[in-house]
Amino acid sequence: MTIDLTQRLLDATIGTLELYAVHIGTELGLYHALDRHGPATPVELATQAGIDERYAREWLEQQAVAGYLECEGDDQDSRRFTLPAAHRGALVDPVDGDHLAPFAAMVVGVAGALGDVTAAYRTGDGVPYTRYGAHFRHGQGGINRPALTTDLVKSWLPAVAGVPDKLAAGGRVVDLGTGHGWSAIAVKCAWPAAEVIGLDTDEASIADARRHAEQAGADVRFAVSGDGEGGDIGAFAPADVVLVMEALHDMARPTEVLAAVRGALAPGGVVVVADEAVAETFTAPGDELERMMYGWSVSHCLPAARAEQPSAALGTALRPGTVADLARAAGFASCDVVDVDGGFFRIYRLAA
Numbered sequence: 001m002t003i004d005l006t007q008r009l010l011d012a013t014i015g016t017l018e019l020y021a022v023h024i025g026t027e028l029g030l031y032h033a034l035d036r037h038g039p040a041t042p043v044e045l046a047t048q049a050g051i052d053e054r055y056a057r058e059w060l061e062q063q064a065v066a067g068y069l070e071c072e073g074d075d076q077d078s079r080r081f082t083l084p085a086a087h088r089g090a091l092v093d094p095v096d097g098d099h100l101a102p103f104a105a106m107v108v109g110v111a112g113a114l115g116d117v118t119a120a121y122r123t124g125d126g127v128p129y130t131r132y133g134a135h136f137r138h139g140q141g142g143i144n145r146p147a148l149t150t151d152l153v154k155s156w157l158p159a160v161a162g163v164p165d166k167l168a169a170g171g172r173v174v175d176l177g178t179g180h181g182w183s184a185i186a187v188k189c190a191w192p193a194a195e196v197i198g199l200d201t202d203e204a205s206i207a208d209a210r211r212h213a214e215q216a217g218a219d220v221r222f223a224v225s226g227d228g229e230g231g232d233i234g235a236f237a238p239a240d241v242v243l244v245m246e247a248l249h250d251m252a253r254p255t256e257v258l259a260a261v262r263g264a265l266a267p268g269g270v271v272v273v274a275d276e277a278v279a280e281t282f283t284a285p286g287d288e289l290e291r292m293m294y295g296w297s298v299s300h301c302l303p304a305a306r307a308e309q310p311s312a313a314l315g316t317a318l319r320p321g322t323v324a325d326l327a328r329a330a331g332f333a334s335c336d337v338v339d340v341d342g343g344f345f346r347i348y349r350l351a352a
Contacts, residue, residue: 031083106136246276
């Protein structure tokens with residue numbers, strides 16, 4: 001299979017620049033202003049969003065040229081720009097399954113750390129997660145939010161044998177690598193009797209998670225892991241269910257973490273892992289999902305995982321065979337792929 005590399009690079013350049021424009025629109029609340037107030041001229045949008053009129057006009061025209069917004073009128077000062085209803089989910093609604101706007105913040109975060117990433121390639125060192133900044137952190141939380149808010153509790157966990165009964169009976173759930181806390185909050189809201197604890201090594205993420213839980217009125221306990229990735233999960237034993245949502249491939253010592261998780265499980269406890277739905281074996285060229293996951297891997301996931309040594313250096317393309325190997329090395333008796341549509345993710349059930 002051959003590709004038109006010239007066209008691929010041109011498309012990638014256009015796409016990257018459009019993501020920067022999406023980031024501008026998100027950060028400045030421009031999409032939300034159009035959603036709240038309806039069609040607007042550049043002057044109206046500038047007033048509504050509190051930005052400069054000339055910048056408002058250029059951004060609106062770029063968005064219309066790119067097809068993100070619709071435009072009516074010929075005169076540049078009287079043109080009215082509209083956010084199409086079909087685009088609202090992708091750009092405005094944070095829990096819509098189509099909400100991919102957070103990718104823009106992630107790309108901006110990676111761009112800000114690329115100098116360090118390039119240096120790490122020469123030295124073999126890593127790049128700490130915190131180096132990617134608040135934009136990446138919020139983007140990552142935002143891109144996972146729809147699935148972890150909705151799919152996790154409506155389809156993923158109900159499909160995992162034994163989990164719904166444990167949650168309904170008031171079981172203890174530990175969400176390892178909770179990030180912005182969306183999965184922990186969703187579980188507590190769906191199964192109010194459950195005791196839910198969210199752990200993460202990143203202090204800023206835990207602060208975000210606590211704020212989100214307060215806003216949602218969810219009684220979830222969040223804590224910063226103080227002894228490495230999951231090293232203090234024993235403090236919350238026995239756990240009936242442990243969640244590892246899109247975090248396993250980022251761990252420097254995944255076998256040790258899973259072994260600690262196994263040791264913290266109550267009798268009959270279950271571990272649910274969600275990680276990338278990459279191909280089962282390496283094939284080149286790959287499909288779009290494979291291309292995207294390797295893109296994140298070379299620029300973020302692998303460097304971030306290597307910031308802590310020693311590191312397994314898994315990378316984003318975590319294939320089912322590798323997950324099974326990690327589970328076996330950690331002492332789990334079984335590692336099964338759950339028969340459920342996980343979208344970008346593949347769902348695993350680990351049992352001791």
